[in-house]
Amino acid sequence: MSDATDTVDATDTGGARVWAFRDDRGTGLTAAHRPTRVLAYVRAGAALLDLGVRPVAVYGSGHDGEALDPVKAGGLAAAGVPYLGPGRTLTHARVAEAGEVDLVVDVTYDGKSAYALDEGLAERLGVPLVALSVGNELPLAAIVARFGELAGSLGAAGAATGPVGDAEAALRAAAGRTGLRVLALSGAGPEQVYLARPQAWPELARLAELGVRFVDPGPGPGANWLTTDWAYAVGLAPGLVLFDSRANAAPPHVVPPGARLTPWNPETPPSPAAFTRFFQDLTAALEDPSV
Known part of the structure; x- marks a missing residue:
C-alpha cells in the first residue's frame, strides 16, 4: 500500500x-x-x-x-x-x-x-x-x-478534486425513490453470460452503499463473475440491467421482461469526471422508464 x-x-x-x-x-x-x-x-x-x-x-x-x-x-x-x-x-x-x-x-x-x-x-x-x-x-x-x-x-493542479459528491447525492435519492433491482452483467454470446458479484467491483460496491439494490447472482465459482446462461439471468427478474458495453463483450442476448437497459464500462477511468458521468447516467436510467 x-x-x-x-x-x-x-x-x-x-x-x-x-x-x-x-x-x-x-x-x-x-x-x-x-x-x-x-x-x-x-x-x-x-x-x-x-x-x-x-x-x-x-x-x-x-x-x-x-x-x-x-x-x-x-x-x-x-x-x-x-x-x-x-x-x-x-x-x-x-x-x-x-x-x-x-x-x-x-x-x-x-x-x-x-x-x-x-x-x-x-x-x-x-x-x-x-x-x-x-x-x-x-x-x-x-x-x-x-x-x-x-x-x-506529475504536475497537474487540483487533480484530486471533483463533483462526484453531488452526483452521488442525486443517485442516492433516485435509488431510494425507484427501488429498482439492478443486475450487472457481461455478455459472452448467445449461450453464456457473466453476472457481476457487486462487492467484487469497487464502483458497484459504492453504488450499493448509495442504496442501489443489486441482485445477488447466487453461489457458484468465480470471484468477480458467476458464469451462467441467459435463462438464469432472466429468472433473476431485474428491473434494470447494467450491461458491459466494452468492445470485447457481447451485447445482451435476451432482455429480462420489463427490464431497462443501460451501458456499464467495468473499466471506467478512475477520475472524478468519469465517475460523475457514470453516476449521472445511472441516475437517469433509474428514473426514466424510456431508457
Missing part, C-alpha cells in the same frame, strides 16, 4: 530535486526529474487525461484489439493520444514510434503485478512503471484519490 509521503517530489542526499512515488505494489519509484512523457494503459491514461496529464500514447489489454475501444477511451481519441495496440504485444520499436517515454502507468488487480504490460518492457525502456490498484481491496474513493495523487505528482 502507498505512503503519501512518497507521492511528491523529494530531495536526494546531494540536494538535487527528484521525482518519487510509491505505487500500489508497494514499489518505491524515483526519477531524476518529474516525468512529462507518460505511456499508459488505456484506463489509466483516460483517467490521467481527465486529471490534467496528457499521455504521449496508450496501450490496451489482452482483451483489446488493434483499434482503440471507444467505450474505454474516455477523451483520449478527441485529445489525439495515439493507441499502440495490446500492451503484451508491444516492442521497444513500437513504443519508440510515439517518441521518448519517461514513465509507464498501468493498473493492478492483485497488488503484485501490472495488468496489461510486460513489466520487462518498462525495464528495457529504462523508465519507472507505476501500477495503481483498481481491485476491490480499496474503496472507489481511495482508487480515484490515488490517481489524483499520481497526477498531482
Whole structure:
C-alpha cells in the first residue's frame, strides 16, 4: 500500500530535486526529474487525461484489439493520444514510434503485478512503471484519490478534486425513490453470460452503499463473475440491467421482461469526471422508464 509521503517530489542526499512515488505494489519509484512523457494503459491514461496529464500514447489489454475501444477511451481519441495496440504485444520499436517515454502507468488487480504490460518492457525502456490498484481491496474513493495523487505528482493542479459528491447525492435519492433491482452483467454470446458479484467491483460496491439494490447472482465459482446462461439471468427478474458495453463483450442476448437497459464500462477511468458521468447516467436510467 502507498505512503503519501512518497507521492511528491523529494530531495536526494546531494540536494538535487527528484521525482518519487510509491505505487500500489508497494514499489518505491524515483526519477531524476518529474516525468512529462507518460505511456499508459488505456484506463489509466483516460483517467490521467481527465486529471490534467496528457499521455504521449496508450496501450490496451489482452482483451483489446488493434483499434482503440471507444467505450474505454474516455477523451483520449478527441485529445489525439495515439493507441499502440495490446500492451503484451508491444516492442521497444513500437513504443519508440510515439517518441521518448519517461514513465509507464498501468493498473493492478492483485497488488503484485501490472495488468496489461510486460513489466520487462518498462525495464528495457529504462523508465519507472507505476501500477495503481483498481481491485476491490480499496474503496472507489481511495482508487480515484490515488490517481489524483499520481497526477498531482506529475504536475497537474487540483487533480484530486471533483463533483462526484453531488452526483452521488442525486443517485442516492433516485435509488431510494425507484427501488429498482439492478443486475450487472457481461455478455459472452448467445449461450453464456457473466453476472457481476457487486462487492467484487469497487464502483458497484459504492453504488450499493448509495442504496442501489443489486441482485445477488447466487453461489457458484468465480470471484468477480458467476458464469451462467441467459435463462438464469432472466429468472433473476431485474428491473434494470447494467450491461458491459466494452468492445470485447457481447451485447445482451435476451432482455429480462420489463427490464431497462443501460451501458456499464467495468473499466471506467478512475477520475472524478468519469465517475460523475457514470453516476449521472445511472441516475437517469433509474428514473426514466424510456431508457
